[in-house]
Amino acid sequence: MVPVAFAILVFIVGYFAEETRARKVVDWLATLGMFCTLAIAIKILYKVVFGGFVLQFTYPIATLSMLGTGLKVDALSAFMAVIFSSIGFAASLYSVRYMEHDTGLTQYYVLLLLLVASLNGVAYAADLFTLFVFYEMMGISSYSLVAFRKHQWEPVEAAMKYLFMAAIGSTAVLLAMSMLYGLTGTLNFEGIANALKNAEAPTGYLYLVIALLIGGFGVKAAIVPMHSWLIDAHPAAPTSISAMLSGVVIKGGVYALVRTLFMFFPVTVYHWDWMLAVIGVVTMTVANIIALVQEDIKRLLAYSSIYNIGLIMLGVSIGHVSVLGLTGAMFHVLNHAIMKALAFLCAGCFLHVVGTRMLSDLKGVARRMPITGTCFGISLLALMGVPPLNGFWSKFWIILAVFLLPDPVYGGILGMLALINVLLATGYYAKVLRIVWMDPESEKVKEAKEAPPEMLIALIILTLAILVIGVYPQPFFEISEKAAESVIGVLG
Amino acid sequence: MLPYAPWLCWLIPLGFAVLIPLADKIHPRVRDGLAILGSFLAMVFAASMIPDVFAGKVTIWPDGKVVGEIPYGQSVSWINATVYVNGNETRITLGAGVLVDPLSVFMANIVGIIGFLIMVYSLGYMAGEPDMRRYWFWMSTFIGSMILLVMADNLIQMFVGWELVGLCSWQLIAFWFKATTPSPVPDFKTEGEYNAHCGMKAWIMTRAGDICLLIAIAAIGWAQLKAGQPLTFKFMDLQESTGWLRVLADVGLLVPISVLMFGGPVGKSAQFPLHEWLPEAMAGPTTVSALIHAATMVKAGVYLVARMVQVFYLAGESAGMLVALKPLFITVAWIGCFTAFLAATQAMVSMELKKVLAYSTISQIGYMMLGLGAGALLLIPAHGYVAGTFHLMSHAVFKALLFLCAGSVLHATETKYMYEMGGLKEDMPITYWTMVIGAASLAAVPGLAGFFSKELILEILWKEGQLALFTLATVTAALTAFYSFRMIGLTFHGPKSEYIKKREEEGKHVHEAPPVMWVPLVILAVASIVLGWLGPYYEAFATSGRFWVAHELGSEVTLEKYAHYLTEVFATPTAALSLLMLVIGIVPAYYIYIKRKIDPAELVSKNVVLRALYTFLYNRWYINPFYYKVFLNGTQAFSQRFRKLQTGILNVNVILMLIGFVAFIAYLVFYLL
Amino acid sequence: MAIDLFSWYIGTVVVLYSIGLYCLASKRNLVKMVIAIEILLAAANLNFIVMSYFMRTGYVHTLAHAIVIISMAIGACVAAIALSLVMNAYRHYKTLDTRKMSRLRW
Known part of the structure; x- marks a missing residue:
């Protein structure tokens, strides 16, 4: 019931926002809506993880009740929903000042709230159809948000590419869904899982379904070679949306992939693990190589998102052998959402103040904006994987899990490739840090001043999160572990 | 020890580092005082652990309660993770812990004491610099994380400190990124850009080594799981269990993995093939070079090698697999020896004062690695261990001294090129004499710290008939003597250079450093004279605890034993040989650079071979x-x-x-x- | 006979899907690409009906109907956004050629 309640809450807020014309009211109302969403999501997480509480919602309509439960919350979905809502909260808090010069803010906030609502819907969905509907809703609101500044050429072109590629992915998912429906007669997660468990040897259809699911959800998750929309869409979107896209929307794809693959297709039968591992390594490598020579700060961060997705995929791919891999991947989903959202929001501050995204024009900007600069520095160090920050722990666990695989050749080669990528990534993060902190100031930043306080609050919250998780990761790690176990079902 | 000393000695500097930006808001003096106080407290807490190591048991200071024996560990739970491998559940518990044993206490004290001296020296050296907030912040963080590194009782926590010191090193090398003077290298516009580049180079190169280290750590974890052991990364547990070593040996990964383990130290301690960052690291302030790139951080690698050689050796010994580990120790010894030679040749042609010192640091660390590797190779690790760490200590002292002297010179002349100095002897007498002591110690003149420790390393090689290593190490000794005195000669002797004369015409006379700077110099100079003679005491210290069979001297040092020790040191053939090498090195340096009888430029330009050699060396072997x-x-x-x-x-x-x-x-x- | 029909249906789905993909990969005109997306969607929707038919011959389950109708609605939303983007793109670029729309690259 609760997810529906807050979906409705979001709609009400959106509707209310449309009615009101006073500008600031809309902003703060939306932020309040986000905050409520976050609070509810945290409460659900708390109940699910510590109370062993399972939340279910069944469609009241007779036809759809065929689907079985519509929404169901387990540790993984509650965990993802908290990540989605918290980044949504930070982004909306940040938008209050960031978007102040734009028009059509009402639509903007409605779309942003819808985006978070649909992300949460994706996380809580208990059958493929509900998941698909929310997934599409997420897509639709994010296309619109990318193209929000439609009077410029860049967002339009980027949204265009995003839309076409994501739409192909969606149809692939729909096709896979229809096949699963044909083979099992249901779309409910548990129903499909049970039906497939009883099936005999895997048929060619099921392999096709796996390929379509990986490909289809992989478009949103931005795995190589389905990634090319991301690097256009992330830089072009307003920064708060970039943070949302990089921080959580691509994680929506990852979540759907994890959910379907782990629930339906036991890896011992279907052997998709190698494939995901190869995808992970290729994704990392391609993204890192191209990122090394980027001149645009947001584009560079977008490539680094792809790299992190590769790392998460690597962790997911070994999830069946050791829970540690999936735990690390889930922990990295959380950490990467925080780090990357922070990095994008800081880049947005630079953009807001200096008015350019080119690294050559941002030389020395952090010296003019010390608080933003410090937050940006911490986020990049965390992305680099410097120990007492959160990024280190999740990368460490993923890579350790890869090395701990029983087969030393498989684990060793994958782990070394991942570590080489960590080194490559260090190169470009260090370059960005050098440029914004150490290079002599360029002409454009001479006049730069510190960003307004509303924006800084969002930055500081995220920075504190990085530090807290970095120094004492245990509680967060434990929750990720619960989430990973819930999908693998080891303890269940 | 003082209560909670093993924790507080690194928590205090780290905590103070966070407070420094806040203190800066109150008053710059508060900030400076806080930084100095932090390092002082770290030193006090670290020093309070020394008596415990000598006594072999840990006594809490005010109430005299005995809480345990050396090695003494304390640990709290930090992260727990579950690993399932093929359905078996294994729990990983990562503790945050400290380990009090001779090695860690020894390293913590080097960091604490030299750190404190250099912080005091910074008060004078960095006076009037802008951005002191940043400087103190990173320096305090460095001291804290370096002590964290050495006090950690497991590999993961050590790795945290390991990365943190790398980060501090990056930031401090690049400290003067705002400098607008023209760059010394044509690729960059300003010196600031060059400095920033050097910092980044150091960071990325050391991280390349760190990645090897991580691979090795993970592989050890894998082997433990395979052996059915509980997963642990604690040093003490690792050296007491043998299953992981056997598993690694069974799959043929023992040598690759253990060599990768030394990839981390190779990066951090600037050994071949990852040595190229250290010469560039001299772009930082001299205090930073002295603390981080001479006395402490680059020794983190030596520390880890000492730790891990101990772990590998003891685990290997109880598994009866020392023979299988031999290639590892050979690799360590050869890497060290070759690096020592490589860097010494480069130091002979370097033009910058600090770069000579940087090369010599690389070279001397090579000696330490050689000692550690060779000692374990010869199945008498206690010797190698004592020799390596003893050289570490004396090097930390005399190299910090040399750097601080160089700092005074640079401060006074405002140039880093030696050919722009010359004839400074009369103007800076204290700096001159302390620097001569440092250089003589570096060149291993008998009676100074460097002599005793280097002698121990050579002696091990001689005794066990490693002639190839011994020859290379001895030749390097001659090169060391040559470049040390070349440095002294170029800087302080001969006529004053055009540059100095021009400055004097402008009214900027070269002057002696202020007391806050020369007092640490004198302390360090006295220490580098005294330390060598304390050899037996050091051996007693290093061999206490239960890791190593006590050296023949035992833990009680009497006068008789002391005399015996000295005769042993001076009466070996290696002592004569190294004296010979000293003469071979010093005589040409004396004639060319101190007396200026022969013009080196002429010598090189006339002889084709020499010229080719010069170009080759000057380009750092390409x-x-x-x-x-x-x-x-x-x-x-x-x-x-x-x-x-x-x-x-x-x-x-x-x-x-x-x-x-x-x-x-x-x-x-x-x-x- | 029913099985024969089934393979015909499946064949149609495959052909439709392939046409859509071919169109997306080769056509330069953005409007044609929007149409291609619609074809893909139609193929997927058709597959739902076919699959329902496959489960019990001669009878299409209401669930499949419901799903197809909802997914068509979603498809309409996507198409609407796509077309509005096409319009905006035309405003900025004065062309509908995708190859001209590659200012964001590398």
């Missing part, structure tokens, strides 16, 4: 250009070409995507068949 060409320009060029794949045309994107789909399906169909 290793540095090679790295730039392959790893920097090569990757960049490849990326530039590779990024063209991202055409931005929607049709092409769709086609790539379809290729992806086809590949996925093909892969799965392949599996189906």
